[in-house]
Amino acid sequence: MDPHPTALPALGSRALFPSLAAGIYLNHAGISPPSALVAAAVQDALGAWAELGSGAFPRFMLQRDRLKEQLSGLIGATARDLALRPNTTQGVIDVAVSLQWRPGERVLTFAGEFPANVTPWQQAAAAHNLRLERLPLDGFGDGSGDGLSRVEDALRGGGVRLIAVSAVQFRSGLRMPIAELSALARRYDAELFVDAIQAAGVVPLDGVAEQVDYLTCGSHKWLMGTDGNAFLYIAPSRVRTLRPLLAGWLSHEQATSFLFEGPDALRYDRPVRAQADFLEGGAQDSLGCVALEAGIAPILELGVPNIYAHVQAYHDVLEPGLQALGFTSLRPAQHDARSGILSVLPPPGLTAAALCSSLGAWGVVCATPDGALRFAPHWPNAIAEAATVLGVVEEVVRVLRHKGEHVH
CATH class of the missing domain: 3.90.1150.10 (Aspartate Aminotransferase, domain 1)
Incomplete structure (x- = not known):
């Protein structure tokens, strides 16, 4: 494989996939x-770590900031409202654990959802005495409006805290009406959580950040990165309502200052950051972040x-x-x-x-x-x-x- 591929991405061209065995x-x-772009970027990054050791760290801190800017553009968000996560499932868990639940609150999900967007809500329901309800997908995508009517009927019953839905259903490919679900959620004071892993990179999501409270997406499908990376969007109005139960040492303000400012800078009372990246509590997968940036480059260009x-x-x-x-x-x-x-x-x-x-x-x-x-x-x-x-x-x-x- 060419270590520095020169082929340009083009719709319908496999030139950037010379190693792919499948016809x-x-x-x-x-x-x-x-793609060859991803492979070359990862090799280059690994070479930088091998050559510079800890001296490469600033380069990859900047790379992660750049990646967040690019990912936020896919959903119409700002970079400060994104947290880099290890996978979609963790993004769901983050919210399920961090919400301040009240016993008896209801969570609406849909029959046929991928388990990543079900299991964490099941665990939250068991831990906090919530009511988890599963609505059928009938009446979506056929022009009848019956699916949305069913959601509104459930919301009218009161006590719905959150609607959890995939932007695209993994089995059927059904694209859910996120804007309409958002309008219903807001009308009835509920929050909307979206798993976008089957949408981001192939389905236009411009402005979706304005419609949802939380959105998570993994790297290894339509974004064309490697597995083990994801992002979580949290609406600015929701960040301060979350409990920082999943905070780590890098979640604090000025978290690394004690490593560079000399003696007596080590403190344990620095506040946890009041933005989405408080969830970035430990070391990140720098190679995976590089792979994801290279994976989405053709998507952004095309x-x-x-x-x-x-x-x-x-x-x-x-x-x-x-x-x-x-x-x-x-x-x-x-x-x-x-x-x-x-x-x-x-x-x-x-x-x-x-x-x-x-x-x-x-x-x-x-x-x-x-x-x-x-x-x-x-x-x-x-x-x-x-x-x-x-x-x-x-x-x-x-x-x-x-x-x-x-x-x-």
Whole structure:
């Protein structure tokens, strides 16, 4: 691999992924493969640490500040309202632990949510005697408005402290109406928590920070970094209401001054910072932060709206072809409820697991969340690939059906 790649990112070009073995990679909703830009940036950073040791630390402090600026731009926030976290789950835990709960308060979640956005609320409910309620996803993405009506009915019952929702549902690709959910939450004095890991980097989120109280997102899917990094946005109006139970030594104001100011500067009474980064209580993954900055560089250059349009064009070819082969599409009928994910249910007699395994043998990588067959292209996927995918799927279906006939 070229240690200093010169290829420029372009929609539909794999030039920055020379090491990728799969012929067609359609699992960006699972894990995105690091680009040559990411690999080069990490190698460069590792070299700096190897050469300079502690002398490299200031460089990577500045890099983290720069990364926050870039990430905040994706959601219309300011950098001071972001905390860098190790993963999406930790971002959920941070809020679930830090909120000042009152017994009997209600938390609304949705059936089919990824467990990362459920388990911490379950634990909070058990610890604080909360009522955790799960609403169905029926009535979202079909233009009926029934889903939002159901949420409002729940809010009318009173006592709802928080709504926890994924911006995009991991199985179906349903894009949730965050602005409308935000309006309902504010009308009934509830808070809104959003897991954006299946949205940020592929679905436009401009201004979403103005609509939510908390938002977390991991690095290894559509943001195209490596795993083990994430960010958490906390609305400025909410920071001071959180209990700093997860504060660490770096959470204090002037936390490192005792290391540089001479004797008698060591104190334990410095206040905890009243901003989101109080959650950055210890050492950060500097290599992961470098990887994330390199991963989002093409996204920022190409523009999320352009990436979203490119992916929808890919799906527009793939979806009808799959339907013609007997698959049932889960793609929402409502255009603004669509995302980077196209999921389908297999024809009768076939399973998503068998299809996915066979497709992988043909060099087409996809995923099988909860029994669906999920295709998730990103900006490097050429739209022309979709026709090839359909040809492979047709052959795989034929072979699996033939095997099934012989088994029975």
